Amino acid sequence: MSFLLIFLLPAVLGVVFLLLSVGVTVLIETPVIVRRGVTGNKKYIRAVNTLTNVIFNMVLTGILVIGGFPLTPAAVTVIAVAWYALAELIAIPVFEAYAYKKISSLEWKKILISTYIANFLSCAVGILLDGLIFVIFFWGRL
């Protein structure tokens, strides 16, 4: 029984973490994109946000696991902040704006502003949640 738990539980946690991350992102960004008039196609919005969020998380995991960096709290913080800044300030909003432009009749500038607003909101919530996890796991070891 403990054998199963040791092997099953981590796998389940890995899956749950990613699904939660994608779910929270879609929950926050969809209403912003719809209300700002970019597009009303919720399936498309969900798919675009799932794509960017999964790539974001997979790259971050890849950097931390394969990158060979020491997994100290300080190193993890620096890597996470650098990746967040690069992804959330440049890559994700621009890519999402490009994706929405293919389906929207709104002008490029308005779409870009909308994706920045949506991403800043989801990024803020993501940072709060990550910070909470960080505190729970690393409290007392800093």
Place this chain on the structure above:
Amino acid sequence: MENYMLLDMGLGGLVMVAGGLAVIAFLLTGICLLAKSIGVIRRELKNEEAGADPGNDSDHDGKSV
């Protein structure tokens, strides 16, 4: 003293195995979600192109030139 393998691995080994499994499950889930979302994006773009009428002239008011 039943699980000799677990005892032999030690706590560090257990953490490595657990962490590795979590990462593998995470990455496999990510690949499935990626494939699904790319499929949805392509389908919705095709629907959008099919829905748009290439011959539709927005300035056309029914009068012949």
